[in-house]
Amino acid sequence: MPGTSGMxxxxxxxxxxxxxxxxxxxxxYLAQAARAEGENPFIVALKDEADHRFDGFEIISVGVGNLAAIEKSFRELKIGRVVMSGGVARRPEWRDIRPTLKTILSMPSVVRTLMSHGDDTVLQMVIKLIEGMGCTVIGAHEIAPGLLARLGPLGHMSPTGDDLRDIAIGVEAALALGHLDIGQGAVSVGGRVVAMEGVEGTDAMLQRVAELRIGGRISARRRGVLVKLCKPQQDMRADLPTIGPSTVENAARAGLAGIAVEAGRALVLEEAALISAADAAGIFVCGIDPTLENGGLS
Structure with a gap:
């Protein structure tokens, strides 16, 4: 049975x-936002992935592939809605999967998807498996709409003309990357794409940019921009682009001028702390509309 009970x-x-x-x-954040709205959310903490405490919430800890345990809990607790949130660093091996009766027949397809497809395809598979348990999958923004990035600068700093050109190049690169179902982010410096996000994630990509700059592969005279967008085919219910104070810190270490994320389709965590860190570092953070000239920025 699931563990500690909330009230x-x-x-x-x-x-x-x-x-x-x-x-x-x-x-x-989602658990706290749901509780503030009078709900009693049940937490499914993925083993070796979830890295924060959920004191006071009812919780079960399961392996990322343990579908049987998840379905059992959902059935016992009358779960009707499910939101997927947070990063998963490692996909389960086929031997880690604990299927339900409903998923046994689809196991060959599940294993092939896990082994050979991009993140978006895998997330679509996971959504279908959860829906097969009789639940509706919803997006994080439906629980905490205040986390969505808004159009325009978030702090005191705004992009310059050179920055807007880097944003435009970064948008093209991020969209191309998204079409391939590889990643969501790209870094453009001086009108040239210098890094694209792979399975290592945004922070590791920014670390790579910092190392390239230290090694002289990126000009110290040009700053550059991180752009993060939804993949063109992305389902809003899972894996929205997300930034927080650590993103600002890593962008500053990489010598960047700023960060641009997709307004209305990206999440901003700890906004007040993020803005404070960005202002202190002298870098901009802004929401953009990639379909508009200059990202919709004046």
Whole structure:
């Protein structure tokens, strides 16, 4: 049976909410936002992935491939809605998967998807498996809409003309990368793409840019921009581009002028702390519309 019991009410007319929690602060923010709305969210903390405490919330810790344990808990607790949040660093090996009766027949397809497809395809598979448990999968922005990036600068700093040109190049690169279902981010410096996000994630990409700059492969005279966008085919219910104070810190270490994320389709965590860090570092953070000239920035 699931562990520590919370004391909030049983939840929502569409069924109780479950939060599948991976790495990072987003799952905790969603749990707190749901509780503030009078819900009693149930936390499914993924073993070796979830890295924050959920004190006071009802919680179960399961392996990322243990579908049977997840379905059992969902059935017992009358879960109706599920939100997937946080990062997952390692895909389960086929031997880690604990299927439900409903998924046994689809196991060859599940294993092939895990082994040979991009993140978006895998997330679509996971959504279908959860829906097969009789639940509705919803997006993080439906629980905490205030986390969505808004159009325009978030702090005191704004992009210059050179920065806007780097943003435009970064948008092209991020969209191309997204079409290939590889990543969501790119760094453009002086009108040249110098890094694109792979499976290592944004922070590791920014570390790579910092090392390239230290090694003289990137001019010290040109700063550059990080651009993060949804993949063109992305389902808004999973893996929205996310930035927080650590993104600002890593962008500053990489010598960048700023960060541009997709307004209305990216999440901003700890906004006040992020803005404070960006202003202190002298870099801009802004929401853009990639379909508009200059990203919709004046």
């Amino acid at each position: 909030a009410q049983e939840g929502h007319s569409d069924g109780r909410l479950a939060i599948i929690a991976g790495r990072g602060l987003l799952p905790l």
